[in-house]
Amino acid sequence: MEDNKIYLRKILLDTMDTYIKDVIGDEDAINDWLALGVPDESDDDMLTSIAEDTEDFVRITRFFGELLNNYE
Numbered sequence: 001m002e003d004n005k006i007y008l009r010k011i012l013l014d015t016m017d018t019y020i021k022d023v024i025g026d027e028d029a030i031n032d033w034l035a036l037g038v039p040d041e042s043d044d045d046m047l048t049s050i051a052e053d054t055e056d057f058v059r060i061t062r063f064f065g066e067l068l069n070n071y072e
Helices: 003-024 027-036 044-052 054-070
Strands: none
Touching: 003 027, 003 044, 003 054, 027 054, 044 054
16 A cells, blocks of 8 residues: 555544544543544554554544544
8 A cells, every 4th residue: 555545544543533532532432432443552553554454444434433423
């Protein structure tokens, strides 16, 4: 996969993680995110691994959307 695509996916994953934790801030949403989204304390290697796996990346981005859609 193209390096730029991986880089952009990593930024998106990190931004989604920050948004759930710092903007939504709901404990239930955060717990769901940690279980089904980006694992807690993910480092650069973990984000790269997720970004390189299209199926995993799409699953996590869809889950992010579901969390936002269900958040009141």
